[in-house]
Amino acid sequence: MPKDRLSVVVTRRLPAEVETRLSELFDVRLRDSDDAMSRAEIVEAMKTADVLVPTITDTIDAAMIGQSGDRLKLIANYGAGVDNIDVATARQRGILVSNTPGVLTEDTADMTMGLILAVTRRMPEGLAAMQSGTWDGWTPTAFLGGRIAGRRLGILGMGRIGRAVAKRAAAFGMQVHYHNRRRLRPEVEDELQATWWESLDQMVARMDVLSVNCPHTPSTFHLMNARRLKLMKPDAVLVNTSRGEVVDENALTRMLRAGEIAGAGLDVYEGGTQVNPRLRELQNVVLLPHMGSATRESRVEMGEKVIINIKTFDDGHRPPDQVVPSML
Template structure:
């Protein structure tokens, strides 16, 4: 006799994903979708998890230890459509036996593009120039108007040298920059871009005309950019952040920008976003973007399909390729 058909696992996806991803999920699983406008409370996250075997979340769904403890017993896996996992208490997930996966790899090139866009925007004062044109206050070309920083021969300091940091390094080298980096340990390999490793953060800061952040969020990196570290940068340096907002002490960065210690900054992520510190909006020497790091159709589709791969592996009894808990 033929085997009895098994019921498809039930999955809730808290945010909408590209059509290709949603079609793949709906074909394989009994899938329900949330919406892009709702920021779910803990009770709403739990309510939507009822009867589910797995959840697909984003960085907007906060899976704290309490939320994980109260998840329905049917939930055995969480696939986050993100590289970062600071919105999930991984220790609590492991304690509960909850499998958690993320989506590395797919985000590298798009995020590196945004990081370099911000490097160019900050050093060439693009936000100030665009504001002049948009507000009809541009008086016409002048020989000393909006003079910025050229990148050729400048030193780029990378905090973190994973996939994104290395992709930014390759772009910087093409612009004639000298690349330096800091991380927990040195790396080697034939495919690594040419860059000088610094075991101590303070040594990296001292040679960073442009400092770009590519470290994960955690207790050891929170407020990494603060008054003390900013004071160790060369005068007139530029700071760029496409990692996580809590790597930056906003008070210290704003003070340095207002006082002229820094030339400029470029930010794509913020502490407490979207409610960023309102003082940034009034600073002409800050390039601001609304968390666009992975915002290409190709990248978001790639991230979503990695979630599908992780879910497929789990429900087929295989080790998910991007398991983090």
């Protein structure tokens, strides 16, 4: 007699091909709209489902996990980060957590380079002039930005995305430097043409561009705080495509307004969708709506990883992308 299919609840709309495959394999409950589930709706789903598929915008904290039923056995996060989930509490309750690592690497690295170019070459200002119809022709001194070839790029966090950024930056002629919890192996450093800094403070003070590519954990919250931001050179640029919480957004805004930092390119924000309104007023800032991984290819590949994690679990094995507290 065939066993019952796993009950799976998905909190947001996913690409059509992913939803179709989920429906073929599992007893899945999909969202009719792309609105986020409320906290109460997620708790109800956790009481009745075997598997919950949240996204990075769904907070699954200890209190919610404590209300989950005995049936919930897997939280298969649709996203590489898991800072939205209390992994330790889930583990204590016997609930596995998985994510979708590696899928977003190339797309996020592309967007990081895009932001570096957009800020240093003042692309938004040029776009605004064209869209407003105020441009009246080329002049030798208009919209002068800076050449990135030869500039020092400091990468904060040399994981998959940081390394992908390093490769792109080297192709643009930038000098690659990095700070990481652990130094890379010599052969990897040689391949990336990257210089390691044991002291983050010393690296920050000497870079022309700083790219934030580390995850948000308790130890990286406000890693770029007011004190450390003040170490940056006045003509330096900060780019963040990782997590907003790593940077003290209020301190960054004050320094940008005061001209103490030349510019910033941000795809993520400390308050999620609640972006500091003062940031929106600044010409030396490029703001994007968390679209670093927003390609059709990555969204489908993320869904495929979610499906593999659930199917492997259903077959009685450990999900290949299982996350445990010691990894965080």
